[in-house]
Amino acid sequence: MSEQAEVTGVTxxxxxxxxxxxxxxxxxxxxxxxxxxxxxPGDYWVVGGLHGVGKSDFLAAGAGILLPxxxxxxxxxxxxxxxxEQELIETRLRLGVVFDGGRLLNHLTIAENVALPMxxxxxxxxxxxxxxxxxxxxxxxxxxxxxxxxxxxxxxxxQRVGLARAMALRPEALLLDGPxxxxxxxxxxxxxxxxxxxxxxxxxxxxxxATLVATAHDFRPWRGHARQFAVLRQKxxxxxxxxxxxxxxxxxxxxxxxDFD
Amino acid sequence: xxxxxxxxxxxxxxxxxxxxxxxxxxxxxxxxxxxLHALGAFALISFxxxxxxxxxARSVIYPVALSQIARSGLLLLPMILFLAIALGLxxxxxxxxxxxxxxxxxxxxxxxxxxxxxxxxPLLTALIVLSRAGTANVVExxxxxxxxxxxxxxxxxxxxxxxxVVPRMIGxxxxxxxxxxxxxxxxxxxxxxxxxxxDVPLTPGDYVRQLAAAVRWVDFVVLGLKTFLFGISIAVVxxxxxxxxxxxxxxxSRATVHAVAQTVVVCVLLDALFxxxxxVA
Numbered sequence: 001m002s003e004q005a006e007v008t009g010v011t012x013x014x015x016x017x018x019x020x021x022x023x024x025x026x027x028x029x030x031x032x033x034x035x036x037x038x039x040x041p042g043d044y045w046v047v048g049g050l051h052g053v054g055k056s057d058f059l060a061a062g063a064g065i066l067l068p069x070x071x072x073x074x075x076x077x078x079x080x081x082x083x084x085e086q087e088l089i090e091t092r093l094r095l096g097v098v099f100d101g102g103r104l105l106n107h108l109t110i111a112e113n114v115a116l117p118m119x120x121x122x123x124x125x126x127x128x129x130x131x132x133x134x135x136x137x138x139x140x141x142x143x144x145x146x147x148x149x150x151x152x153x154x155x156x157x158x159q160r161v162g163l164a165r166a167m168a169l170r171p172e173a174l175l176l177d178g179p180x181x182x183x184x185x186x187x188x189x190x191x192x193x194x195x196x197x198x199x200x201x202x203x204x205x206x207x208x209x210a211t212l213v214a215t216a217h218d219f220r221p222w223r224g225h226a227r228q229f230a231v232l233r234q235k236x237x238x239x240x241x242x243x244x245x246x247x248x249x250x251x252x253x254x255x256x257x258x259d260f261d
Numbered sequence: 262x263x264x265x266x267x268x269x270x271x272x273x274x275x276x277x278x279x280x281x282x283x284x285x286x287x288x289x290x291x292x293x294x295x296x297l298h299a300l301g302a303f304a305l306i307s308f309x310x311x312x313x314x315x316x317x318a319r320s321v322i323y324p325v326a327l328s329q330i331a332r333s334g335l336l337l338l339p340m341i342l343f344l345a346i347a348l349g350l351x352x353x354x355x356x357x358x359x360x361x362x363x364x365x366x367x368x369x370x371x372x373x374x375x376x377x378x379x380x381x382x383p384l385l386t387a388l389i390v391l392s393r394a395g396t397a398n399v400v401e402x403x404x405x406x407x408x409x410x411x412x413x414x415x416x417x418x419x420x421x422x423x424x425x426v427v428p429r430m431i432g433x434x435x436x437x438x439x440x441x442x443x444x445x446x447x448x449x450x451x452x453x454x455x456x457x458x459x460d461v462p463l464t465p466g467d468y469v470r471q472l473a474a475a476v477r478w479v480d481f482v483v484l485g486l487k488t489f490l491f492g493i494s495i496a497v498v499x500x501x502x503x504x505x506x507x508x509x510x511x512x513x514s515r516a517t518v519h520a521v522a523q524t525v526v527v528c529v530l531l532d533a534l535f536x537x538x539x540x541v542a
Contacts, residue, residue: 024412025507065412084420093418103413106405117417120318120424165417 011077013095013173013211014039014062019071021061023054027069031057035071035237037230041172044199045213046222049232055215056100058232059177062213063097076172093121096166100177102158104150110161111137111146117168136164139204140194156187163194167204173211174198180214180221192225296523303501304493307430310422318419322428329432333394333492334439340389341440345447348385352376352448353455366461369452370471377448378480379539380532386441387491387528390433391521395499398429399520402503403513411504421504429496437492438485479542487535491528498524 016037023029031054039045039062049055060066064080067073073080078091104113114133118124124132137143140160150158159179166174179191194202195214201207216222219229229240279285352373360366402425405411414421453468502520503513 060412063416065415084418084423089418092416095416097413097416099409099413103409105410105413106408107401116321117419119321120417120419123320162413 008040010040012038012040012074013043013076014213015072015074015077016061016068017072019061019068019073021054021058022066022069023057024060024066030069030235032061032232032237033235035068037062037237037239039173039211039213041211042209043211043213044195044225044227045230046219046226046228047213047215047230047232047237048217048219049215050217053232055217055232056177058237059097059175059213059215063095063175064092065097089121093117093169094171095173095175096169096171098159098162098166098174098176098179100159100181101155102150102160102162102165104158104161104165106150109147109149110142110153113150113161114164114168117165121169132168135204136167137161139167139202140164141190156183167202170206170208171210172208173213176212176214178215178217180216180218188221192221196225299505300498300501300523300527303505304497307422307426307497307500310420311427311430314420314423314427317423322423325424326428326431329428330435332397333390333429333433334436337389337393337436337440338443340393341386341444342447344385344389345444346451348377348381348444348448349451349453350455352381353452353459357456357459357461361461366463367467367471369456369461369463370468371475373449373452374472374475374480377445377452378476378484382445382448383437383441383484383488383491384528384532386437386444386488387495388525390437390440390492391495391499391524391528394433394436395495395524396517396521398496398499399503399517400513402500403508403516404510406504407508407510407513425504426496426500429500430493433496434489434492437495438488441484441488479539483535483538487531490531494527494531495524498527 014037016035019032019035019037020030021032021035023031047055047058049058057066061068061073064073064075067080067082076091076094080091081088104110105116108116111133114136115129118129118132133146134143137146140163142157142160142164145153145157145161150161153161163174163176163179176195179195180188183191195212198205198210199212201209212226214222214226222229231238231240353369356369356372357366360368360372405425411421414424449472453463453465456463456468499520502516502523508516
């Protein structure tokens with residue numbers, strides 16, 4: 001168990017100890033080595049990095065889709081393996097993932113995409129399901145697009161639907177891949193605002209504060225919102241302590257610097 | 262090794278001759294056995310999920326299975342009926358001219374039963390389902406894989422084999438079975454109509470009696486087993502090529518071509534196995 005978990009006695013949400021992580025698309029490509037990272041309940045992390053460093057793969061490893069080739073990974077204190085056994089599924093469902101671009105199922109409508117995890121895992125009536133889907137789509141301001149297909153809406157909106165789908169089973173933690181990537185200031189503001197509400201306790205999530213991890217290629221929009229920061233570069237994860245008070249120049253330097261220390 | 266290389270012009274492709282034909286054939290055989298091994302493993306995993314998750318998430322799986330039955334079966338019915346009429350014409354047209362030369366038109370029903378019920382019916386139906394629904398499977402699943410939808414299912418705690426492969430196995434198994442019955446019935450009826458139009462002296466009663474005499478109980482058992490296995494094979498091989506490994510979008514078309522070729526080989530091998538059963542029975 002990590003030092004932080006030992007001191008507090010609280011089970012970490014995500015725990016990586018001396019982990020070596022590979023790429024999801026190319027198992028021979030290492031994206032990070034000697035990763036020691038602990039996400040505690042209630043944390044609000046932003047993991048930064050330039051394009052191509054492997055932020056999406058890092059997030060997939062955080063979610064347990066991609067297990068480390070070396071080292072330890074635990075989710076809610078439990079060792080995770082590949083497979084779909086009931087106990088494993090129960091642990092996995094305590095965490096939701098919002099992929100870059102949403103990764104919605106293209107043959108289903110927006111409402112069907114959001115309903116899918118509930119239909120699969122819960123025995124809800126049609127009325128309950130409809131009410132919950134409406135609540136979730138309303139939370140992401142997309143109720144009017146319920147019957148549209150993913151291909152007919154923008155990438156940003158697809159990712160919002162991805163957020164609604166990830167919130168469907170009221171997970172304790174949410175991992176978001178590049179929610180602000182390529183967005184205009186209005187949409188960026190929308191995402192920051194909803195993440196703040198999720199961190200405080202969103203009504204659609206039962207009012208319980210969610211543990212959040214987001215990836216980004218710029219820390220600046222997150223200052224004053226996220227509470228923990230880390231940067232992925234040179235195949236290492238570097239934890240940053242003073243992002244809130246750092247200058248913009250220093251933050252940019254953290255992202256692009258070629259020196260690790 | 263694709264077996265082809267680009268010429269200097271870049272416009273033409275020439276076949277490269279293998280250095281040793283023994284090596285070439287050996288490599289092909291090893292590759293074929295490797296493919297069979299991988300397909301067998303995927304089939305076993307899929308059957309395992311079908312059994313272990315039977316009845317799980319019925320509200321999701323049943324509608325998907327029904328839509329697969331519609332896609333692989335119902336929507337192909339007009340095409341199958343058209344082929345049935347054509348098949349009746351082709352077989353009766355050729356057989357009548359042959360049998361009337363030797364004065365053996367009373368074997369018309371026997372020939373129809375042997376050709377349509379035992380061999381052509383199931384195989385032709387399987388090929389139609391493969392070309393219309395099987396190829397769509399590879400493209401859909403390959404695209405879903407390339408776009409990362411499979412990882413999205415995994416994080417939702419949904420087994421992609423349960424959600425994507427099992428309904429296709431059920432749908433295609435039932436579709437090939439049902440369509441084969443329609444194809445056989447259509448071909449037998451159209452066969453008689455064509456025989457009637459060619460003034461063959463055969464009453465409907467005699468024709469049915471000939472058919473009844475030619476078809477044994479083992480035909481029904483083998484027909485059911487064979488068609489269901491053909492359908493499941495189409496589903497398993499096409500799903501394997503769409504899902505089993507990480508695909509890039511540009512690889513989807515090649516995966517489709519491989520899937521079609523391998524499914525045809527698997528169906529023909531199964532057919533050969535059932536011929537052995539006929540010989541033993």
